[in-house]
Amino acid sequence: MYTHDKHIIQAGKLAAHAKKAVVLLHGRGSTAQGILSLQRHLQLEDALLLAPQATHNSWYPYSFLAPMADNQPALDSALALVDEVVAETIKLGIQSANLYFLGFSQGACLTLEYVTRHAKRYGGIVAFTGGLIGESLIKSNYQGDFAGTPILITSGDEDPHVPLHRIEESVAILRNLGAAVTAEIYPGKPHSISADETLLANELIFA
Template sequence: MYIHHKQILTAGTPAEKASKAIIMLHGRGASAASIITLKDHLKLDGYAIFAPQATEHSWYPYSFMAPVANNQPALDSALAIIGDLVEDIKKQGITQENIYFLGFSQGACLTLEYVTRNAGRYGGVIALTGGLIGEQLINDNYKGDFNNTPVLITTGDPDTHVPVSRVNESKTIIEGLNASVTLKIYKGRMHTISADELQLANGILA
């Protein structure tokens, strides 16, 4: 089993000059460098971009639907890396309500898990093909108040990794913490990011 070490790629506007920040979380087998290339399709003018790199290119070893214990200590370590990064960004003068999150696949699951365990007012949350993590979801893990933070969750139907049932369950929990959730399910879409999803993401980022 592995833990993560803090390796953060940055792009965009330097944090000390930026008005907003975005944390981008890559999927399994991918890299911080690959998720950052999405900036060419997103409205990120004035954003400081931060992309952590997972050890062994994976945030946790098994499916996000596996028992949480099976994905430890990697999962807790990944959540801690994000928490540390959020604090670092705040120390650089960017407030929490100006911090945005974007993740794809495993990175989308991790994004939703982090923000829902730490619900508060964020700039926006974009989870491209993801849901909350665990064999069963435990409501007590999720607390706080999103204070109407816009949250976009997408998936394909069917998706090889992310069942629609879990996406719907995640939406219910996140809405219960006062987020403004947009859910988009694409019939027959492959496990990828579509132009329509990027357009919806830009609606939040712009």
């Protein structure tokens, strides 16, 4: 089992000129550089982009639906790394209300798990194919108030990794904590990010 080294790639605007910061979390087997390539399709011209790199290219070893203990200590280490990235953006003078998160697949699950454990008013959150983490969800882990933060969750209706029932459970918890959630489920969509999803992310979150 492993923990994560601190390796964060910065792109986009310098902090001094940025109106917002976006934390981007890559999927299993991918890289920080890979998720940063999405900036070509997203309205992020005024943003500082921060993409941490998972050690061994994976945030945790097993499925996000495995018992939480099976994914330790990697999962706690991943959550702590995201927390460090957030703390750095706050130090740079970017407030939580101008802080955005975006993740794909394993990175989308980690995104949702982090923000739901630290619910507050963020700029917006995009989870391309993901849900909250654990064999069953422990509601006491999730606290705070999203205060109307817009959250977009997208997925295919028969995704091989992320079952619809977990997205539905996650949406219910997010809404209960005051998030304005849009869940968009596409029939037959493969496990990837489509042009339609990035358009929706721009329209609902980044515009």
